[in-house]
Amino acid sequence: MDQPKPKKPTNVELLNRLRDVLGGRRVSRALGDRLNYSHDLWPRSLLEIRRGEAPYRPDLIIWPETTEEVSRVLKVCNEMRTPVVPFGAGSGMCGGVLPVCGGVVLDTKRMNHIERISEESQVAVCQTGILGIHLEQELNRRGYTMGHFPGSFGISTLGGYLATRSAGQAATMYGKIEDMVLSLQAVLADGTVIHTRTAPRRATGPDFNHVLLGSEGVLAVITRAHMRLHALPAAREFRSAVFPKLDNGLEALRLMLRFGLRPTIVRLSDPADTSVTMKALGLSAQGCLLVMVFDGRSAQIELESAKALEICLANGGRDRGEEPARHWYNHRFAEHFRQSPLLAEQKMVLDTIELAATWTNVKPLYDAVHKALGRQATVLAHVPHAYPEGCALAFTVLCKVTTEDEFKRYDRLWQTAMDAALKNGGVISHAHGIGRQKVRWLAKQLPLALPLLQGLKRRLDPNNILNPGKLSVEVECPC
Amino acid sequence: MKISPSQASTELREALTAIVGEANISVANLERLSYCRDLNPMANLATNDGRLGPLPDVIVWPHEVDQVVRLVKLAAERRVPLIPFGAGSGVCGGTTPLRGGIILDLKKMKRILALDEKSLAVTAEAGIIGQHLEMELNRQGYTMGHFPSSIYTSTLGGYLAARSAGQLSAKYGKIEDMVLGLEVVLGTGEIMRTPVAPRASLGPDWNQIFVGSEGTLGVITSATCRIRPYPPSREFASFVFPTIEAGIEGMRLLMQNELKPAAVRLYDELDTALVGTGSKQGESSESFFDSLPISQFGNAVKSLVPGLVRRAERFVGQRADLANELQRFATKGCLLVLTFEGEELLTRAEKNLATEICEKAEGVNKGPEPAMRWWKNRYHVSYGQSKVFYHGAFVDTIEMATTWRKIADLYHEIRRAVREKAFIMAHFSHAYHEGCSVYFTFVSAGTDVEKARQTHRQVWDAAVAACHRVGGAMSHHHGIGYTKAPYMHEEHGQAMRIFEALKQEMDPAGILNPGKMGLS
Ligand SMILES: Cc1cc2nc3c(=O)[nH]c(=O)nc-3n(C[C@H](O)[C@H](O)[C@H](O)COP(=O)(O)OP(=O)(O)OC[C@H]3O[C@@H](n4cnc5c(N)ncnc54)[C@H](O)[C@@H]3O)c2cc1C
Numbered sequence: 001m002d003q004p005k006p007k008k009p010t011n012v013e014l015l016n017r018l019r020d021v022l023g024g025r026r027v028s029r030a031l032g033d034r035l036n037y038s039h040d041l042w043p044r045s046l047l048e049i050r051r052g053e054a055p056y057r058p059d060l061i062i063w064p065e066t067t068e069e070v071s072r073v074l075k076v077c078n079e080m081r082t083p084v085v086p087f088g089a090g091s092g093m094c095g096g097v098l099p100v101c102g103g104v105v106l107d108t109k110r111m112n113h114i115e116r117i118s119e120e121s122q123v124a125v126c127q128t129g130i131l132g133i134h135l136e137q138e139l140n141r142r143g144y145t146m147g148h149f150p151g152s153f154g155i156s157t158l159g160g161y162l163a164t165r166s167a168g169q170a171a172t173m174y175g176k177i178e179d180m181v182l183s184l185q186a187v188l189a190d191g192t193v194i195h196t197r198t199a200p201r202r203a204t205g206p207d208f209n210h211v212l213l214g215s216e217g218v219l220a221v222i223t224r225a226h227m228r229l230h231a232l233p234a235a236r237e238f239r240s241a242v243f244p245k246l247d248n249g250l251e252a253l254r255l256m257l258r259f260g261l262r263p264t265i266v267r268l269s270d271p272a273d274t275s276v277t278m279k280a281l282g283l284s285a286q287g288c289l290l291v292m293v294f295d296g297r298s299a300q301i302e303l304e305s306a307k308a309l310e311i312c313l314a315n316g317g318r319d320r321g322e323e324p325a326r327h328w329y330n331h332r333f334a335e336h337f338r339q340s341p342l343l344a345e346q347k348m349v350l351d352t353i354e355l356a357a358t359w360t361n362v363k364p365l366y367d368a369v370h371k372a373l374g375r376q377a378t379v380l381a382h383v384p385h386a387y388p389e390g391c392a393l394a395f396t397v398l399c400k401v402t403t404e405d406e407f408k409r410y411d412r413l414w415q416t417a418m419d420a421a422l423k424n425g426g427v428i429s430h431a432h433g434i435g436r437q438k439v440r441w442l443a444k445q446l447p448l449a450l451p452l453l454q455g456l457k458r459r460l461d462p463n464n465i466l467n468p469g470k471l472s473v474e475v476e477c478p479c
Numbered sequence: 480m481k482i483s484p485s486q487a488s489t490e491l492r493e494a495l496t497a498i499v500g501e502a503n504i505s506v507a508n509l510e511r512l513s514y515c516r517d518l519n520p521m522a523n524l525a526t527n528d529g530r531l532g533p534l535p536d537v538i539v540w541p542h543e544v545d546q547v548v549r550l551v552k553l554a555a556e557r558r559v560p561l562i563p564f565g566a567g568s569g570v571c572g573g574t575t576p577l578r579g580g581i582i583l584d585l586k587k588m589k590r591i592l593a594l595d596e597k598s599l600a601v602t603a604e605a606g607i608i609g610q611h612l613e614m615e616l617n618r619q620g621y622t623m624g625h626f627p628s629s630i631y632t633s634t635l636g637g638y639l640a641a642r643s644a645g646q647l648s649a650k651y652g653k654i655e656d657m658v659l660g661l662e663v664v665l666g667t668g669e670i671m672r673t674p675v676a677p678r679a680s681l682g683p684d685w686n687q688i689f690v691g692s693e694g695t696l697g698v699i700t701s702a703t704c705r706i707r708p709y710p711p712s713r714e715f716a717s718f719v720f721p722t723i724e725a726g727i728e729g730m731r732l733l734m735q736n737e738l739k740p741a742a743v744r745l746y747d748e749l750d751t752a753l754v755g756t757g758s759k760q761g762e763s764s765e766s767f768f769d770s771l772p773i774s775q776f777g778n779a780v781k782s783l784v785p786g787l788v789r790r791a792e793r794f795v796g797q798r799a800d801l802a803n804e805l806q807r808f809a810t811k812g813c814l815l816v817l818t819f820e821g822e823e824l825l826t827r828a829e830k831n832l833a834t835e836i837c838e839k840a841e842g843v844n845k846g847p848e849p850a851m852r853w854w855k856n857r858y859h860v861s862y863g864q865s866k867v868f869y870h871g872a873f874v875d876t877i878e879m880a881t882t883w884r885k886i887a888d889l890y891h892e893i894r895r896a897v898r899e900k901a902f903i904m905a906h907f908s909h910a911y912h913e914g915c916s917v918y919f920t921f922v923s924a925g926t927d928v929e930k931a932r933q934t935h936r937q938v939w940d941a942a943v944a945a946c947h948r949v950g951g952a953m954s955h956h957h958g959i960g961y962t963k964a965p966y967m968h969e970e971h972g973q974a975m976r977i978f979e980a981l982k983q984e985m986d987p988a989g990i991l992n993p994g995k996m997g998l999s
């Protein structure tokens with residue numbers, strides 16, 4: 001295929017120096033690659049794409065395979081003041097990988113080795129470019145699980161999880177990704193390799209893992225992680241209940257966790273989610289459907305699931321047996337992928353807005369967000385994970401638009417939801433992160449976070465080469 | 480004893496007084512002396528010897544966050560060191576005013592601001608004493624689950640600042656696992672309030688940056704922490720394992736079977752001999768050092784070391800190698816103490832499963848008594864230690880953590896590295912899914928304070944080097960202060976750049992607790 005002329009001629013020196021490090025085949029300037037790597041799955045970008053617009057484009061894509069190569073390419077890019085966008089699988093939902101200043105996309109997916117599994121400590125040492133599903137499959141083969149199952153399981157990487165503080169379906173039991181990490185290796189903008197040390201806990205200063213976790217590519221490229229594993233559970237129980245109102249279901253969840261029960265998965269739908277999402281999966285119910293999965297030793301989970309059901313019944317729930325939960329479990333990844341044709345279709349926008357709040361705040365938050373969004377779109381909501389202190393809330397919004405007003409309406413949906421969240425004690429993201437999309441509202445939620453982060457970045461990445469324009473209100477390009 | 484006068488100028492004093500009021504500021508020597516050290520053993524020893532470290536120039540007691548803001552701004556403008564102070568129970572010199580300056584004692588900020596029963600969260604000011612907070616929660620039917628041995632003499636802010644661990648950490652976590660939100664006054668005087676939610680994805684987690692920062696990045700003024708219903712039931716179990724390795728294996732299996740015991744403590748042979756595994760003996764024992772008595776070692780030791788009872792501490796301090804040989808007589812195996820708490824339905828099931836697991840792993844079931852005895856005496860141990868100092872000897876503790884794969888190595892390596900210089904015994908507490916911590920108590924002495932200080936430093940140098948050789952964290956819950964500051968670069972390597980950058984951003988004037996934690 002003819003090499004079309006890049007808009008801005010690629011810096012030949014940069015190209016050559018990167019080829020010196022990686023060889024010719026792991027550096028690309030092909031147009032096809034540049035288009036593919038110009039966005040993630042932020043629905044707003046998808047609106048642009050279906051109009052045939054794609055405002056940003058990287059100049060080069062590179063595929064390093066080792067930490068050492070990452071270090072060397074960052075050194076080159078730092079010297080040449082070239083932006084570098086760390087890129088996992090591009091399944092992000094908020095524009096985290098948009099190359100707003102062009103430059104180099106660093107795809108981590110060839111860094112996909114599981115380097116070691118310590119059976120004794122139940123720890124896996126992995127490169128971060130590995131897809132979640134591949135990591136989990138290999139662990140399963142060895143008798144373990146990491147317990148991280150995001151809806152995007154098959155199309156996202158460990159590095160992406162770490163960089164965005166991702167949550168999987170089993171977060172109720174295993175926590176979010178930040179709860180599973182023991183230590184990280186990462187490369188700073190100037191090529192310096194840093195390691196945090198592996199220990200179950202420590203008291204040796206701030207937790208540097210937590211500086212890198214959620215840093216969305218702006219502070220370092222995370223190259224390796226020590227992750228906690230669990231033995232594959234010996235047994236599994238399914239339970240389902242349906243509640244007349246969301247309040248009843250929320251109260252049941254709260255009381256279960258307060259009691260000390262540890263379900264692996266809980267998923268509570270509001271009435272609309274029950275009748276649309278769950279129905280699409282082949283489940284029929286009216287009201288608010290709760291599906292629960294319990295994993296562990298059979299004696300233990302029989303006890304726990306029976307108690308959970310008892311709590312449901314005492315709070316207005318009706319027992320729906322095992323089947324709805326088992327059915328949902330078997331089709332749980334289909335949920336998301338059924339939605340994608342809707343987006344490809346013109347004249348429709350679809351997105352997920354995920355928030356979190358304490359139990360005290362969650363119902364008022366639900367009511368406020370639901371009411372505000374309900375005037376503009378169809379709204380389906382569910383609780384994807386719950387904790388003893390509160391839970392996450394996911395709103396799926398969809399509405400018909402015209403080519404003229406689609407951006408306006410899309411942006412208004414978000415503005416509405418974020419305003420309501422900020423006003424009602426919610427956090428503006430539970431697991432998807434900030435990206436390009438939520439910076440404005442992060443500035444409201446945590447006013448000091450952005451200036452501090454930018455200050456930290458100036459010291460660790462003085463040339464601002466790492467993922468410029470993210471976790472920052474201003475877009476300042478290095479070149 | 481000669482006390483150098485306070486360096487605080489009249490002008491500074493007046494400015495401080497204008498902020499906190501006459502009643503909440505002092506330059507009196509009595510106070511300056513009281514606030515010049517925490518409970519780190521070298522400071523103890525020096526003080527007994529009539530030597531003083533650097534003294535603060537002035538102590539202030541703010542009552543509210545606005546005052547803290549004004550104090551921090553004032554200190555920043557004048558470039559005067561400002562040292563946040565909880566209860567001074569730290570054991571690594573965290574509050575020592577190395578460069579003089581202002582001690583900011585937070586103990587008058589001690590209100591409980593909110594109890595959210597529905598969300599299981601309590602918000603309290605940082606200066607509240609742990610026991611006061613816990614008692615009030617108990618009254619309302621809750622517990623925070625944080626029980627450091629120093630609970631009577633330490634503050635919520637101190638726990639957070641030093642990443643403290645309580646005895647029931649296996650169930651409730653360390654303090655960093657409990658924190659939901661913080662209010663922190665940065666070195667610039669700006670207030671950071673992190674939003675309270677069970678989880679969030681809002682970039683880096685600022686809570687986890689301030690937790691463990693030991694007063695170098697900001698003054699924690701209040702915190703929201705997880706709480707749990709007060710446990711309606713409690714179960715106890717004890718097992719003796721033939722070797723330390725077998726005991727470690729038992730603990731590992733417990734944790735990796737996803738059990739959540741509240742306390743998990745495994746004593747090495749010597750420590751086991753001292754605490755006793757029987758159901759009766761040692762019942763009245765007030766501390767380890769009271770229980771050093773020979774009765775537990777039998778006649779062999781009696782003839783070997785006459786007068787051990789009276790002179791135990793001195794003895795072990797000066798003849799560490801011989802004392803370590805006592806281990807040979809401690810043939811009782813290794814005691815594992817377990818407690819479970821929560822709803823009865825769950826604790827009973829957990830205890831049964833734990834028993835099954837331990838017995839399969841060579842543990843001999845000793846019934847609930849040894850565990851109940853530990854429970855009863857659980858705060859005594861630490862307080863017994865002070866007696867050691869009366870004899871010119873010193874006692875210190877080393878608490879490190881690593882993964883299961885390395886924990887036995889860490890234990891043996893540290894013992895090997897230290898045994899020539901100090902009498903050392905150990906227990907393993909704070910167990911997690913992937914590893915646990917090991918807690919060494921060592922006793923030693925020198926012919927004078929200077930010699931003692933040298934020995935102390937040698938012990939630490941050797942222990943930390945061994946820890947870094949094996950791989951692990953050089954502190955699990957006591958923190959760094961200044962005594963472990965020299966090892967920070969070795970511990971973290973280039974990751975210290977992150978800490979330095981945070982410091983420069985949050986405390987550009989460099990006034991917050993200067994000289995600590997290996998920061999430049
Ligand atoms: C259908 C669908 C379902 C989803 N379900 C979930 C869900 O259940 N839970 C959930 O949490 N998320 C979910 N997501 C969102 C998304 O999958 C997550 O945010 C995921 O963590 C992104 O991983 P990725 O590898 O695709 O990262 P990318 O999208 O490639 O990158 C995300 C961000 O991380 C940075 N980054 C990536 N790798 C590195 C690295 N190695 N070092 C430094 N920075 C890096 C990027 O620069 C970018 O800022 C879903 C998305 C889709 C499309």
Ligand SMILES: Cc1cc2nc3c(=O)[nH]c(=O)nc-3n(C[C@H](O)[C@H](O)[C@H](O)COP(=O)(O)OP(=O)(O)OC[C@H]3O[C@@H](n4cnc5c(N)ncnc54)[C@H](O)[C@@H]3O)c2cc1C
Pocket residue numbers: 517518562563564565566567568569570572573574585605606626627628629632633634635636637638639640641642643644645646693694695697698699700861862956957958960992
């Ligand atoms: C007998 C005994 C037993 C102990 N047992 C345990 C135990 O079981 N577990 C355990 O973890 N520790 C234990 N310790 C150590 C000690 O109690 C802890 O480190 C505790 O967290 C210190 O709390 P404090 O309020 O006394 O803090 P301080 O000693 O006053 O201060 C400790 C550090 O925190 C900083 N700091 C204090 N308050 C604030 C604040 N509000 N904002 C910012 N920085 C602040 C100080 O500047 C200093 O650097 C024990 C100590 C003793 C003496």
